[in-house]
Amino acid sequence: MSSLPQVRWGIIATGMISSWFVEDLVLDWPESKVEHVVQAIGTSNIEKGQEFATKYCPKQSPKVYSSYEEVYRDAEVDIVYIGTPHGFHYRDCIEAISAGKNVLCEKSFTLNAKQSREIFNAAREKNVYVAEAMWLRHRPLFIELQRLLHEEKIIGDVFRVFSDFASGVDVASLPSTSRYRNLTLGAGSLLDIGVYSLTWARLALGGNAPDQAEMPRILAAQSHEEGIEVTTSAVLQYPSTGKQGIVTSTTKSLGAPGEVFAVIHGTNGYIEVEGRTPSAPESFTVWTKQEGNPDRAFFPREMCQGKKYEFPTLGRGFVHEAEQTALDILEGRKESRVMPWAETLYMMDIMDEIRRQGNTIYPGE
Ligand SMILES: NC(=O)C1=CN([C@@H]2O[C@H](COP(=O)(O)OP(=O)(O)OC[C@H]3O[C@@H](n4cnc5c(N)ncnc54)[C@H](OP(=O)(O)O)[C@@H]3O)[C@@H](O)[C@H]2O)C=CC1
Ligand SMILES: O=C1OC[C@@H](O)[C@H](O)[C@H]1O
Numbered sequence: 001m002s003s004l005p006q007v008r009w010g011i012i013a014t015g016m017i018s019s020w021f022v023e024d025l026v027l028d029w030p031e032s033k034v035e036h037v038v039q040a041i042g043t044s045n046i047e048k049g050q051e052f053a054t055k056y057c058p059k060q061s062p063k064v065y066s067s068y069e070e071v072y073r074d075a076e077v078d079i080v081y082i083g084t085p086h087g088f089h090y091r092d093c094i095e096a097i098s099a100g101k102n103v104l105c106e107k108s109f110t111l112n113a114k115q116s117r118e119i120f121n122a123a124r125e126k127n128v129y130v131a132e133a134m135w136l137r138h139r140p141l142f143i144e145l146q147r148l149l150h151e152e153k154i155i156g157d158v159f160r161v162f163s164d165f166a167s168g169v170d171v172a173s174l175p176s177t178s179r180y181r182n183l184t185l186g187a188g189s190l191l192d193i194g195v196y197s198l199t200w201a202r203l204a205l206g207g208n209a210p211d212q213a214e215m216p217r218i219l220a221a222q223s224h225e226e227g228i229e230v231t232t233s234a235v236l237q238y239p240s241t242g243k244q245g246i247v248t249s250t251t252k253s254l255g256a257p258g259e260v261f262a263v264i265h266g267t268n269g270y271i272e273v274e275g276r277t278p279s280a281p282e283s284f285t286v287w288t289k290q291e292g293n294p295d296r297a298f299f300p301r302e303m304c305q306g307k308k309y310e311f312p313t314l315g316r317g318f319v320h321e322a323e324q325t326a327l328d329i330l331e332g333r334k335e336s337r338v339m340p341w342a343e344t345l346y347m348m349d350i351m352d353e354i355r356r357q358g359n360t361i362y363p364g365e
Protein backbone atom coordinates (compact mmCIF):
# COMPACT_ATOMS: atom_id res chain seq x y z
CA MET A 1 0.00 0.00 0.00
CA SER A 2 1.20 3.49 -0.86
CA SER A 3 2.30 5.83 1.93
CA LEU A 4 1.50 8.87 -0.23
CA PRO A 5 -1.47 11.09 0.53
CA GLN A 6 -4.52 10.09 -1.48
CA VAL A 7 -6.66 12.25 -3.71
CA ARG A 8 -9.89 10.59 -4.85
CA TRP A 9 -11.17 11.73 -8.25
CA GLY A 10 -14.72 11.65 -9.58
CA ILE A 11 -14.74 11.68 -13.38
CA ILE A 12 -17.63 13.32 -15.20
CA ALA A 13 -18.23 12.00 -18.75
CA THR A 14 -16.52 9.19 -20.60
CA GLY A 15 -15.53 10.91 -23.85
CA MET A 16 -12.11 11.30 -25.40
CA ILE A 17 -10.57 13.79 -23.00
CA SER A 18 -11.76 11.93 -19.90
CA SER A 19 -10.05 8.79 -21.22
CA TRP A 20 -6.76 10.63 -21.78
CA PHE A 21 -6.92 12.25 -18.37
CA VAL A 22 -7.69 8.99 -16.55
CA GLU A 23 -4.90 7.14 -18.39
CA ASP A 24 -2.48 9.68 -16.94
CA LEU A 25 -4.07 9.67 -13.49
CA VAL A 26 -3.35 5.95 -13.13
CA LEU A 27 0.09 6.15 -14.76
CA ASP A 28 2.84 4.67 -12.63
CA TRP A 29 5.02 7.75 -12.17
CA PRO A 30 7.78 7.30 -9.56
CA GLU A 31 8.16 11.03 -8.84
CA SER A 32 4.48 11.46 -7.99
CA LYS A 33 3.84 12.87 -4.51
CA VAL A 34 0.20 11.78 -4.53
CA GLU A 35 -1.72 8.55 -4.82
CA HIS A 36 -4.39 9.32 -7.44
CA VAL A 37 -7.51 7.22 -7.00
CA VAL A 38 -10.25 7.05 -9.62
CA GLN A 39 -13.06 6.82 -7.09
CA ALA A 40 -16.13 7.29 -9.27
CA ILE A 41 -17.22 7.76 -12.86
CA GLY A 42 -20.40 9.55 -13.87
CA THR A 43 -21.87 8.93 -17.30
CA SER A 44 -25.08 9.24 -19.23
CA ASN A 45 -24.61 5.65 -20.39
CA ILE A 46 -23.81 3.04 -17.75
CA GLU A 47 -22.47 0.37 -20.17
CA LYS A 48 -20.13 2.94 -21.69
CA GLY A 49 -19.04 3.90 -18.18
CA GLN A 50 -18.27 0.30 -17.23
CA GLU A 51 -16.28 -0.23 -20.44
CA PHE A 52 -14.42 3.01 -19.74
CA ALA A 53 -13.46 1.83 -16.25
CA THR A 54 -12.26 -1.57 -17.49
CA LYS A 55 -10.26 -0.07 -20.32
CA TYR A 56 -8.67 3.00 -18.74
CA CYS A 57 -8.26 2.14 -15.07
CA PRO A 58 -8.14 -1.69 -14.99
CA LYS A 59 -6.16 -1.79 -11.72
CA GLN A 60 -8.69 0.36 -9.84
CA SER A 61 -12.34 -0.28 -9.10
CA PRO A 62 -14.25 2.99 -9.39
CA LYS A 63 -17.98 3.13 -8.77
CA VAL A 64 -19.74 3.74 -12.06
CA TYR A 65 -22.86 5.90 -11.78
CA SER A 66 -25.47 6.44 -14.46
CA SER A 67 -25.72 10.14 -13.59
CA TYR A 68 -23.29 12.93 -12.83
CA GLU A 69 -25.29 13.93 -9.71
CA GLU A 70 -24.40 10.66 -7.96
CA VAL A 71 -20.71 11.52 -8.30
CA TYR A 72 -21.35 14.94 -6.76
CA ARG A 73 -23.15 13.27 -3.84
CA ASP A 74 -20.46 10.62 -3.25
CA ALA A 75 -18.77 11.56 0.04
CA GLU A 76 -15.64 9.62 -0.98
CA VAL A 77 -14.92 11.92 -3.93
CA ASP A 78 -12.42 14.71 -3.12
CA ILE A 79 -12.43 16.42 -6.51
CA VAL A 80 -14.58 16.23 -9.61
CA TYR A 81 -12.98 16.34 -13.06
CA ILE A 82 -15.37 17.65 -15.73
CA GLY A 83 -14.79 16.39 -19.28
CA THR A 84 -18.09 17.30 -20.94
CA PRO A 85 -18.25 19.60 -24.01
CA HIS A 86 -17.67 23.24 -23.04
CA GLY A 87 -21.34 24.18 -23.55
CA PHE A 88 -22.06 22.13 -20.41
CA HIS A 89 -19.17 23.30 -18.25
CA TYR A 90 -21.21 26.05 -16.60
CA ARG A 91 -24.05 23.67 -15.65
CA ASP A 92 -21.70 20.90 -14.51
CA CYS A 93 -19.42 23.19 -12.48
CA ILE A 94 -22.37 24.87 -10.75
CA GLU A 95 -23.96 21.52 -9.88
CA ALA A 96 -20.71 20.05 -8.54
CA ILE A 97 -19.92 23.18 -6.52
CA SER A 98 -23.47 23.35 -5.13
CA ALA A 99 -22.91 19.83 -3.79
CA GLY A 100 -19.74 21.10 -2.09
CA LYS A 101 -17.22 19.47 -4.45
CA ASN A 102 -13.83 20.75 -5.57
CA VAL A 103 -13.66 20.96 -9.37
CA LEU A 104 -11.14 20.74 -12.20
CA CYS A 105 -12.99 21.60 -15.42
CA GLU A 106 -11.72 21.23 -18.99
CA LYS A 107 -10.94 24.13 -21.26
CA SER A 108 -12.47 26.31 -22.47
CA PHE A 109 -13.73 26.83 -18.96
CA THR A 110 -17.12 28.23 -20.08
CA LEU A 111 -18.72 29.76 -23.16
CA ASN A 112 -18.20 33.32 -21.89
CA ALA A 113 -16.70 35.36 -19.06
CA LYS A 114 -20.06 35.92 -17.36
CA GLN A 115 -20.48 32.18 -16.78
CA SER A 116 -16.91 31.93 -15.44
CA ARG A 117 -17.53 34.79 -12.98
CA GLU A 118 -20.69 33.08 -11.72
CA ILE A 119 -18.80 29.83 -11.18
CA PHE A 120 -16.04 31.58 -9.22
CA ASN A 121 -18.64 33.40 -7.10
CA ALA A 122 -20.34 30.07 -6.36
CA ALA A 123 -16.98 28.49 -5.43
CA ARG A 124 -16.16 31.42 -3.15
CA GLU A 125 -19.53 31.02 -1.39
CA LYS A 126 -19.11 27.27 -0.96
CA ASN A 127 -15.41 27.62 -0.09
CA VAL A 128 -14.36 24.97 -2.62
CA TYR A 129 -11.53 24.70 -5.14
CA VAL A 130 -12.20 25.28 -8.82
CA ALA A 131 -9.75 25.53 -11.70
CA GLU A 132 -9.73 25.48 -15.47
CA ALA A 133 -7.90 22.42 -16.78
CA MET A 134 -5.56 24.29 -19.11
CA TRP A 135 -3.02 21.44 -19.22
CA LEU A 136 -0.62 23.34 -21.48
CA ARG A 137 0.24 25.75 -18.66
CA HIS A 138 1.31 22.87 -16.41
CA ARG A 139 3.78 21.43 -18.88
CA PRO A 140 7.48 21.74 -17.96
CA LEU A 141 8.20 23.18 -21.44
CA PHE A 142 5.74 26.02 -20.89
CA ILE A 143 7.05 26.82 -17.42
CA GLU A 144 10.68 26.80 -18.55
CA LEU A 145 9.95 29.01 -21.54
CA GLN A 146 8.13 31.45 -19.25
CA ARG A 147 11.22 31.60 -17.03
CA LEU A 148 13.64 32.05 -19.91
CA LEU A 149 11.55 34.81 -21.46
CA HIS A 150 10.63 36.85 -18.43
CA GLU A 151 13.30 36.11 -15.82
CA GLU A 152 16.39 35.46 -17.97
CA LYS A 153 15.16 37.66 -20.78
CA ILE A 154 16.86 35.29 -23.17
CA ILE A 155 15.74 37.19 -26.28
CA GLY A 156 15.67 40.63 -24.68
CA ASP A 157 12.34 42.46 -24.55
CA VAL A 158 9.57 40.54 -26.26
CA PHE A 159 7.60 42.82 -28.56
CA ARG A 160 5.70 40.46 -30.87
CA VAL A 161 4.30 36.95 -31.03
CA PHE A 162 2.55 34.95 -33.71
CA SER A 163 0.68 31.78 -32.77
CA ASP A 164 -1.62 29.50 -34.69
CA PHE A 165 -3.62 26.31 -34.12
CA ALA A 166 -4.89 24.52 -37.24
CA SER A 167 -6.79 21.30 -36.76
CA GLY A 168 -8.58 19.42 -39.52
CA VAL A 169 -12.24 18.99 -38.62
CA ASP A 170 -14.67 18.78 -41.52
CA VAL A 171 -17.57 20.49 -39.75
CA ALA A 172 -20.00 20.04 -42.66
CA SER A 173 -19.61 16.25 -42.66
CA LEU A 174 -20.32 15.87 -38.92
CA PRO A 175 -23.70 15.07 -37.36
CA SER A 176 -25.47 17.92 -35.58
CA THR A 177 -24.83 16.10 -32.28
CA SER A 178 -21.03 16.53 -32.59
CA ARG A 179 -19.43 19.05 -30.24
CA TYR A 180 -17.64 20.47 -33.31
CA ARG A 181 -20.97 21.11 -35.05
CA ASN A 182 -23.39 21.96 -32.26
CA LEU A 183 -23.53 25.51 -30.89
CA THR A 184 -25.17 24.39 -27.64
CA LEU A 185 -22.11 22.23 -27.01
CA GLY A 186 -19.80 25.20 -27.73
CA ALA A 187 -18.72 24.49 -31.32
CA GLY A 188 -16.20 26.87 -32.88
CA SER A 189 -12.45 27.05 -33.37
CA LEU A 190 -11.73 29.87 -30.91
CA LEU A 191 -12.96 28.20 -27.74
CA ASP A 192 -11.68 24.77 -28.73
CA ILE A 193 -8.22 25.50 -30.13
CA GLY A 194 -7.81 29.29 -30.47
CA VAL A 195 -7.60 29.32 -26.67
CA TYR A 196 -4.18 27.65 -27.05
CA SER A 197 -2.97 30.24 -29.58
CA LEU A 198 -4.07 32.89 -27.11
CA THR A 199 -2.27 31.07 -24.29
CA TRP A 200 1.01 31.16 -26.24
CA ALA A 201 0.51 34.88 -26.84
CA ARG A 202 -0.18 35.40 -23.14
CA LEU A 203 2.99 33.48 -22.29
CA ALA A 204 5.08 35.65 -24.58
CA LEU A 205 3.56 39.05 -23.88
CA GLY A 206 2.56 38.51 -20.28
CA GLY A 207 4.84 37.88 -17.37
CA ASN A 208 2.69 39.93 -15.03
CA ALA A 209 0.05 38.71 -12.60
CA PRO A 210 -3.38 38.35 -14.21
CA ASP A 211 -5.07 40.80 -11.85
CA GLN A 212 -2.56 43.47 -12.92
CA ALA A 213 -2.53 42.52 -16.59
CA GLU A 214 -3.40 45.17 -19.11
CA MET A 215 -6.24 44.34 -21.50
CA PRO A 216 -5.05 44.50 -25.10
CA ARG A 217 -6.78 46.42 -27.84
CA ILE A 218 -8.25 43.82 -30.17
CA LEU A 219 -8.97 43.71 -33.87
CA ALA A 220 -10.61 40.43 -34.79
CA ALA A 221 -12.33 38.62 -37.64
CA GLN A 222 -14.15 35.29 -37.64
CA SER A 223 -15.57 33.24 -40.52
CA HIS A 224 -18.45 30.79 -40.26
CA GLU A 225 -19.62 27.70 -42.12
CA GLU A 226 -22.86 25.87 -41.34
CA GLY A 227 -23.36 28.57 -38.67
CA ILE A 228 -20.17 27.46 -36.88
CA GLU A 229 -17.08 29.64 -36.48
CA VAL A 230 -14.32 27.86 -38.39
CA THR A 231 -11.55 30.48 -38.66
CA THR A 232 -10.46 33.21 -36.27
CA SER A 233 -7.75 35.84 -36.62
CA ALA A 234 -7.07 38.45 -33.97
CA VAL A 235 -4.49 41.17 -33.54
CA LEU A 236 -3.82 42.14 -29.93
CA GLN A 237 -2.00 45.34 -29.10
CA TYR A 238 -1.00 46.39 -25.60
CA PRO A 239 -1.55 50.16 -25.35
CA SER A 240 1.15 50.93 -22.79
CA THR A 241 4.00 49.13 -24.60
CA GLY A 242 2.91 48.67 -28.21
CA LYS A 243 3.56 44.92 -27.94
CA GLN A 244 1.55 42.89 -30.41
CA GLY A 245 0.23 39.39 -30.76
CA ILE A 246 -1.29 37.78 -33.83
CA VAL A 247 -3.46 34.90 -32.78
CA THR A 248 -5.16 32.56 -35.22
CA SER A 249 -7.10 29.30 -35.32
CA THR A 250 -8.88 27.25 -37.93
CA THR A 251 -10.60 23.90 -38.10
CA LYS A 252 -10.28 23.90 -41.89
CA SER A 253 -6.69 22.75 -42.21
CA LEU A 254 -4.47 20.34 -40.36
CA GLY A 255 -1.17 21.69 -39.06
CA ALA A 256 1.75 19.39 -39.99
CA PRO A 257 3.16 17.42 -37.02
CA GLY A 258 6.36 18.89 -35.74
CA GLU A 259 5.88 22.21 -37.44
CA VAL A 260 6.51 25.57 -35.79
CA PHE A 261 3.22 26.92 -34.43
CA ALA A 262 4.42 29.96 -32.49
CA VAL A 263 7.17 32.50 -33.06
CA ILE A 264 8.14 34.95 -30.34
CA HIS A 265 10.20 38.00 -31.28
CA GLY A 266 12.42 39.91 -28.87
CA THR A 267 14.94 42.70 -29.18
CA ASN A 268 17.79 40.17 -29.06
CA GLY A 269 16.44 37.26 -31.09
CA TYR A 270 13.45 35.03 -31.50
CA ILE A 271 12.04 31.70 -30.41
CA GLU A 272 10.22 29.09 -32.46
CA VAL A 273 7.97 26.64 -30.62
CA GLU A 274 7.40 23.26 -32.22
CA GLY A 275 5.43 20.10 -31.57
CA ARG A 276 2.69 17.71 -32.51
CA THR A 277 0.06 20.39 -31.85
CA PRO A 278 0.08 23.73 -29.98
CA SER A 279 -1.62 21.90 -27.12
CA ALA A 280 1.18 19.31 -27.06
CA PRO A 281 4.46 21.18 -27.62
CA GLU A 282 7.68 19.15 -27.74
CA SER A 283 10.52 21.63 -28.15
CA PHE A 284 11.47 25.21 -28.76
CA THR A 285 14.49 26.75 -30.46
CA VAL A 286 16.02 29.96 -29.24
CA TRP A 287 17.74 32.02 -31.94
CA THR A 288 19.83 34.83 -30.53
CA LYS A 289 22.04 37.43 -32.14
CA GLN A 290 25.58 36.19 -32.47
CA GLU A 291 27.92 37.11 -29.62
CA GLY A 292 30.33 39.88 -30.54
CA ASN A 293 28.06 41.31 -33.15
CA PRO A 294 25.48 43.08 -31.02
CA ASP A 295 25.13 46.18 -33.16
CA ARG A 296 24.17 44.50 -36.41
CA ALA A 297 21.08 46.10 -37.80
CA PHE A 298 19.88 42.78 -39.23
CA PHE A 299 20.28 39.31 -37.92
CA PRO A 300 19.57 36.70 -40.61
CA ARG A 301 19.42 33.05 -39.56
CA GLU A 302 23.03 32.27 -40.51
CA MET A 303 24.15 35.06 -38.18
CA CYS A 304 22.24 33.55 -35.26
CA GLN A 305 22.98 30.79 -32.81
CA GLY A 306 20.12 28.35 -32.42
CA LYS A 307 19.69 26.29 -29.28
CA LYS A 308 16.98 23.65 -29.16
CA TYR A 309 15.30 22.74 -25.85
CA GLU A 310 13.49 19.39 -25.94
CA PHE A 311 10.86 18.12 -23.51
CA PRO A 312 9.76 14.49 -23.82
CA THR A 313 6.11 14.01 -22.94
CA LEU A 314 5.28 11.97 -19.87
CA GLY A 315 2.23 9.78 -20.53
CA ARG A 316 -0.21 11.81 -22.56
CA GLY A 317 0.96 15.04 -20.92
CA PHE A 318 -1.77 15.41 -18.29
CA VAL A 319 0.33 14.11 -15.41
CA HIS A 320 1.60 17.56 -14.42
CA GLU A 321 -1.88 19.09 -14.34
CA ALA A 322 -3.30 16.17 -12.33
CA GLU A 323 -0.42 16.22 -9.88
CA GLN A 324 -0.42 19.99 -9.35
CA THR A 325 -4.18 20.06 -8.86
CA ALA A 326 -4.05 17.24 -6.32
CA LEU A 327 -1.29 19.06 -4.43
CA ASP A 328 -3.41 22.23 -4.44
CA ILE A 329 -6.27 20.25 -2.88
CA LEU A 330 -4.04 18.64 -0.28
CA GLU A 331 -2.72 22.08 0.69
CA GLY A 332 -6.28 23.36 1.11
CA ARG A 333 -6.01 25.89 -1.72
CA LYS A 334 -9.15 27.24 -3.40
CA GLU A 335 -7.41 28.40 -6.58
CA SER A 336 -4.78 26.84 -8.80
CA ARG A 337 -1.30 28.28 -8.54
CA VAL A 338 -0.89 27.72 -12.28
CA MET A 339 -4.32 28.80 -13.53
CA PRO A 340 -5.86 31.18 -10.97
CA TRP A 341 -9.38 32.55 -11.42
CA ALA A 342 -8.15 35.96 -12.61
CA GLU A 343 -6.20 34.27 -15.40
CA THR A 344 -9.23 32.33 -16.66
CA LEU A 345 -11.27 35.55 -16.55
CA TYR A 346 -8.58 37.48 -18.42
CA MET A 347 -8.59 34.90 -21.22
CA MET A 348 -12.40 34.65 -21.30
CA ASP A 349 -12.75 38.46 -21.50
CA ILE A 350 -10.41 38.51 -24.52
CA MET A 351 -12.32 35.67 -26.21
CA ASP A 352 -15.63 37.44 -25.53
CA GLU A 353 -14.32 40.53 -27.33
CA ILE A 354 -12.99 38.48 -30.27
CA ARG A 355 -16.41 36.82 -30.58
CA ARG A 356 -18.21 40.16 -30.26
CA GLN A 357 -16.24 41.51 -33.22
CA GLY A 358 -16.48 38.18 -35.07
CA ASN A 359 -20.22 37.89 -34.48
CA THR A 360 -20.14 34.43 -32.89
CA ILE A 361 -23.01 34.02 -30.46
CA TYR A 362 -23.87 30.98 -28.38
CA PRO A 363 -27.43 29.97 -27.47
CA GLY A 364 -28.65 31.91 -24.44
CA GLU A 365 -26.26 34.84 -25.00
N1 LIG B 1 -7.10 19.28 -22.77
C1 LIG B 1 -7.18 18.75 -23.98
O1 LIG B 1 -6.21 18.45 -24.65
C2 LIG B 1 -8.51 18.50 -24.57
C3 LIG B 1 -9.63 19.07 -24.01
N2 LIG B 1 -10.84 18.83 -24.53
C4 LIG B 1 -12.01 19.47 -23.92
O2 LIG B 1 -12.78 18.46 -23.28
C5 LIG B 1 -14.16 18.66 -23.47
C6 LIG B 1 -14.78 17.39 -24.08
O3 LIG B 1 -14.18 17.11 -25.31
P1 LIG B 1 -14.10 15.59 -25.89
O4 LIG B 1 -13.69 14.66 -24.85
O5 LIG B 1 -13.31 15.68 -27.12
O6 LIG B 1 -15.64 15.35 -26.25
P2 LIG B 1 -16.35 13.96 -26.50
O7 LIG B 1 -17.48 14.28 -27.42
O8 LIG B 1 -15.38 12.92 -26.89
O9 LIG B 1 -16.92 13.57 -25.08
C7 LIG B 1 -17.80 14.36 -24.36
C8 LIG B 1 -18.56 13.51 -23.35
O10 LIG B 1 -19.44 14.37 -22.65
C9 LIG B 1 -20.63 13.67 -22.32
N3 LIG B 1 -21.81 14.36 -22.82
C10 LIG B 1 -22.88 14.68 -22.07
N4 LIG B 1 -23.82 15.25 -22.82
C11 LIG B 1 -23.37 15.26 -24.07
C12 LIG B 1 -23.92 15.70 -25.30
N5 LIG B 1 -25.15 16.25 -25.40
N6 LIG B 1 -23.19 15.56 -26.41
C13 LIG B 1 -21.95 15.04 -26.34
N7 LIG B 1 -21.38 14.60 -25.19
C14 LIG B 1 -22.09 14.70 -24.08
C15 LIG B 1 -20.51 12.28 -22.94
O11 LIG B 1 -20.07 11.40 -21.89
P3 LIG B 1 -21.08 10.41 -21.15
O12 LIG B 1 -21.89 9.75 -22.21
O13 LIG B 1 -20.19 9.49 -20.44
O14 LIG B 1 -21.94 11.25 -20.23
C16 LIG B 1 -19.42 12.42 -23.96
O15 LIG B 1 -18.72 11.24 -24.16
C17 LIG B 1 -14.29 19.91 -24.33
O16 LIG B 1 -14.61 21.01 -23.51
C18 LIG B 1 -12.91 20.10 -24.95
O17 LIG B 1 -12.57 21.45 -25.16
C19 LIG B 1 -10.99 17.98 -25.59
C20 LIG B 1 -9.92 17.40 -26.19
C21 LIG B 1 -8.59 17.63 -25.75
O1 LIG C 1 -7.94 20.72 -26.47
C1 LIG C 1 -7.86 20.29 -27.60
O2 LIG C 1 -6.65 19.97 -28.09
C2 LIG C 1 -6.52 19.11 -29.19
C3 LIG C 1 -7.60 19.35 -30.21
O3 LIG C 1 -7.50 18.48 -31.27
C4 LIG C 1 -8.96 19.27 -29.55
O4 LIG C 1 -9.99 19.52 -30.50
C5 LIG C 1 -9.04 20.26 -28.46
O5 LIG C 1 -10.23 20.12 -27.75
